[in-house]
Amino acid sequence: MIEALRLIQHxxxxGVGVWHCRDTANGFATTHQRQTGRGDPDVVRHLPDTQHMVFLAHWRYATRGGSLIADVHPILVDGGEAALAHNGQFQLWERGRGRPLSDTRLFSMRIENETSLKLGDRVFAALDGVAGAFALVAADRFGLTTACDRFGIRPLFQARYPGGMAFSSETPALQHLKCDDIEEIKPGSVTDWTAVGPIEVRSLPPAPRSSCSFESIYFHTAGGLLRGSPVAALRHRLGQLLAREHPVDGDLVVPVPKSGIDFAQGFAEQLHRVPEHAISLTADAARTFIQEAASRADAIRRKYVLNTSAIAGRSVIIVDDSLVRGATMKHLASALRHAGASQVHARIGSPRFTHPCFFGIDVPDRKELICEGRSLAEVSSLLGLDSLAFLSLAGLHDALGSEICTGCFSGRYPEGALSYSWRPCDDRADRIIAAGETDVRSTVAVLRTSTTA
Structure with a gap:
């Protein structure tokens, strides 16, 4: 279980948190543990391994606000008899008095305010009128309930686990658990599960599928699957299309590790070249895109190591997956020139990122985006590059298909996904909350009847 959690730690x-329910001689008992910061999956090492178990864990990525322990998932429901973990961003308006709450905590209150005895019925009722993006798992001693937004923006996978069922935001964790029949949960489904499988399936109103394109471009691990295709292959294809649209002469094709590697492989292959891995990561490198601005700059400076002997006196084509705020590219362009590069060209395997995301990616403000309001030449000059080019929207659709959300690139969001819902909550809801303050990017849940297959 620890290694399965490590596989989605990115x-x-x-923060990291777990909720665990087990059958004891004196009845059911629950355990709830949480940590802020990068966290340690060893938090589960000391949990008792019993014959009957419901296990729910997540890694938190806060899209708004600070890293408060109260907002680390799983969020407790019904005084700890149930728990909720959520990946995405609810579109909610709630009102009350006191200290602001996150969108997930507000949603947990919706569940608690429902009168049904069954957790799944309460989750389904609480989702009435709620838009946005969500892949969530709610758990109690009777089993699990999974729910995915009707657009399929955020991924969640189901599989048969030895002795039960397992669920995860990415497929490698399920493969490590030796699961069978791994498949993505259908958009709009709200399903109750026991260890033997689904017992009740409900459906939200249908909508055209609109999966997050940034999952394929950046967020998902290269070893995972999305819509049945290997993520690494999708990125390789994007790199090939980028080279067709924007070829450039240069001595070296250099990928930005890690997510830019497959793009660079495809780019170099299309130009009959071999990529030069002249940029490497330090041993403790963390993902800087999902860090707060105050710590991002320092982390970027510590993250990369350059092979100066390969770079000196040569023209470098640097290939990356995306260009959002521009901090990483600006640092690398400067570092490459300091290492002796004669020219630095950048090729980006996705379109210009010009609009905020409202569905769980931490880009809430257009003013943060380097491409917003600037011409291509202005961005290139600001970053210290000799040239800069992006994949077209047509190329993105060529590789990923038509059923994707391109809101961050085009400003066109799934119709109906940005409508807001308001419902009276109890006096724990503190003030009007729009689009949520915190959420998580990953969930691992396991429901089993025995510790052996």
Missing amino acids: RGQD
Whole structure:
């Protein structure tokens, strides 16, 4: 279980939490443990391994606000008899008095305010009118309930686990658990599960599928699957299309590790070249995109190591997955020139990132985006590059298909996904909350009847 959690640790660096329910001689007992910061999956090492178990864990990535322990998932429901973990961003308006709460904690109150005895019925009722993006798991001693937004923006996978069922935001964790029949949960489904499988399936109103394109471009691990395709292959294809659209002469094709590697492989292959891995990561490198601005700059400076002997006197084509705020590219362009590069060209395997994301990626403000309001030449000059080019929207659709959300690139969001819902909550809801303050990027849940297959 620890290694399965490590395999999705890249999805959140603001905290880790677990909720565990077990059958004891004196009845059911629950355990709830949480940590802030990058966290340690060893938090589960000391949990008792019993014959009957419901296990829920997540890595937190806060899209708004600070890293408060109260906002680390799983969020307790019904005084700890149940728990909730959520990946995405609810579109909620709630009102009350006191200290602000996160969107997930507000949603947990919706569940508690429902009168049904069954957790799954309460989750389904609480989702009435709620838009946005979500892949969530709620758990109690009777089993699990999974729910995915009707657009399929955030991924969640199901599989048969030895002795039960397992769920995860990415497939490698399920493969490590030796699961069978791994498949993505259908958009709009709200399902109750026991260890033997689904017992009740409900459906949210249908909508055209619109999966997050940034999952394929950056967020998902290269070893995972999305819509049945290997993520590494999707990125390789994007790199090939980028080279077709924007070839450039240069001595070296250099990938930005890690997520830019497959893009660079495809880019170099299309130009009949071999990529030169002249940029490497330090041993303790963390994902800087999902860090707060105050710590991002220092982390970027510590993150990369350059092979100066390969770079000196040569023209470098640097290939990356995306260009959002520009901090990483600006640092690398300067470092490459300091290492003796004669020219630095950048090729980006996705379109210009010009609009905020409202569905769980931490880009809430257009003013943070380096491409917003600037021409291509202005961005290139600001970053210290000799040239800069991006994949087109048409190229993105060529590789990923038509059923994707391109809101951050095009400003066109899934119709109906940005409508807000308001419902009276109890006096723990503190003030009007829009679009949520914190959420998580990953969930691992396991429901089993025995410790052996």
